[in-house]
Amino acid sequence: MRYRRLLALPLVAVLAALLPVPAAPAAAAPPGTKDVIVTLFEWNWPSVAAECTNFLGPNGYGYVQVSPPQEHASGQQWWVAYQPVSYRIESRKGSRAEFQSMVTTCHNAGVKVLVDTVINHMTGVGSGTGWAGSTFTPYTYPGIYQTQDFHHCGRNGNDDIANYGDRYEVQNCELVNLADLATESDYVRTKIASYMNDLLALGVDGFRLDASKHMPAADIAAIKGKLSRSAYIVQEVIYGAGEPVQPTEYTGNGDVHEFRYGKDLGRVFRNEKLAYLVNFGEPWGHISSAKAVVFVDNHDTQREGGYVLTYKDNGIYALANAFMLAWPYGSPSVMSGYSFTNNDTGPPSNGAGKTNNATCFSGGWVCEHRWLVVANMVGFHNAVKGTSVINWYDNGNNHIAFGRGDKGYLTINDEDGAVNGRSYRTGMAAGRYCDVIHGSKSSATTCTGPVITVDANGWFTANIVAHDAVAIHSGAKIA
Structure with missing residues (x-):
């Protein structure tokens, strides 16, 4: 199998992939449109701010995507950040004041801020206390939502989605037991828009809408219509062959993640021929380039295994990122997170559960965006933008x-x-x-x-x- 050769990469390829680019002096980002997104997955706010100044701006990254900033369920797993308890900007990644300071600092470095935004659901159905002390019981989040604000689909014994071939279940039942918001309700839409408007008031530039597939596109459009100003929108809609909910339904609201891109690219690099990439993109069935946000891997797919390449693949992962940043399809998104062996593992944290400062190549932080090949190919991408x-x-x-x-x-x-x-x-x-x-x-x-x-x-x-x-x-x- 071609995969086995990854264990014996030549030294030059390994070094090219893994050696970091030295931190450049703080400077304003170069002029021009920059569309490369870097996801600093589960980085805390002071670390994001420092990275915008010291590396992202000087090296040409256009956006930094930050992890969900709202109060979340208690726990150490990475996925608790995707279980909102309230819409307070207080999480293990930092306080409201630290968040706002981060946004200002990134803007001063020429980097826009994209927020991973969880609006399809709240926590898993149950009782508990959130990071900032807010309590909740099943379908009751004091001051925000009550049971009438959620879907209760009455399917499968526990209201969970079981059949992705059924549009009703996908958009009205619960995703892995997460309390599913009734986004057709004007009250719910207004609450969600208030949260997003709060983030806009803090200066953010756009939103990555988590679990968009589980909300009708019309509901997202209605929420978008309540925003206080225009904002960049990218929606998480995972393609499924033969499924009724398709990514193309959502392009009217903004950009959409093209999940097939990373899976196809990984399969080609692992098992097929790079020659096949001659027409990579729309001819492969991918959505319109003008609406696609693409990635080699993201925080979900790198935990799924299969064909997707990740930091664990070392040199071949760097080459796949180089191709993505050189090829004219979609807006590229670079993944940057921390090492893990257990798929549930949360970010490096202190004894109180607060996320540690990110120190690249130390303490578990992988910092893929600083790998020499990846960082330098961002400059390549910016230099060739608009050419064929x-x-x-x-x-x-x-x-x-x-x-x-x-x-x-x-x-x-x-x-x-x-x-x-x-x-x-x-x-x-x-x-x-x-x-x-x-x-x-x-x-x-x-x-x-x-x-x-x-x-x-x-x-x-x-x-x-x-x-x-x-x-x-x-x-x-x-x-």
Whole structure:
């Protein structure tokens, strides 16, 4: 199996994937539209703020997606953050004041803030006390909701969804016993919009709407209509073959996560041929590029296993992210979280359950967004934005190459042997460029890694070891 070779990646590929980019000096983000999202999964607010200043802004990330900020159920598992107890901005990740300070700091660094927003449901049906001390009993959240504000679908003995082929169950029964809000109710819509408007008042720029599939698109549209100002919206709608609820229903509200992208990309990198990627995107049945937010993995899929690639796949994961950031389909989202062996494991925390400060490559924090390949390819993505694919090449197997207009060029050799002395036609201006897979532009005339020379006709020649790549772009040209 091709998967077995991941255990024997060449040293150069492992180092290229795992060595971090040095933190750049604090600076305003470069001008222009930046659409790369980084999910700092379960990072606390002071750590997000520091990362916006020290790394995300200087390295060209456009948005930081933060985990749900509302008061949540008690517990150490990661998923308690997705069980709201109230809409107070108080969680294990920090206080309201820390949240607002984070938003301001990120904006000052040129980074917009996208909030993972849980509005389909409250906690699992039961009784308890939330992180900030709010109590709840089944279908009763004092000052917010009572039993009439929830769906009670009367199916399957416990009201849980059992049949994803039944639209009614998907949108009116409970997702794994979570109290399902009656989002058709104007009262519920108003309460949800009040929470989102509170976040907008704190300065956030948009929302990732969790479990959107379990709310009719019209309900989301009605909630959106109650917002105090415009905001970027991306909806979590997981595609299921033959299911009645489809991602395309939701594109009228905003962007939609294309879950097939990561699964298809992982399957190709693991078991198929990179040559198949020549038309990756809409021809594969994926939604419109203009509405898609794509990812190699996210916090859910990296815990599901299967074809999806994750940080545990090391070099091959970095190459998949490089392809995503170079390929013109959708808006890319980079995952960045913490290591785990148990799928329920929550973020690194202190004895009181409060999330620890994120120290990259230490204390369990993986920081995929700082991996050299990933961070440098964000710059590639920004440099080539708006250009088309040109000069596609493949060997019919696992060696591919393509240009992005006259702005950039990527070649990936995922074969088990080196490709030596091959020439590549780029369409780029003659000159010397940093290979951003292996290093960064360190001055007007120097790189920290290899230099690629493009001749007057737009060609360069390179040796590429097995399971490695070369990438150049206009923003990494040196004198």
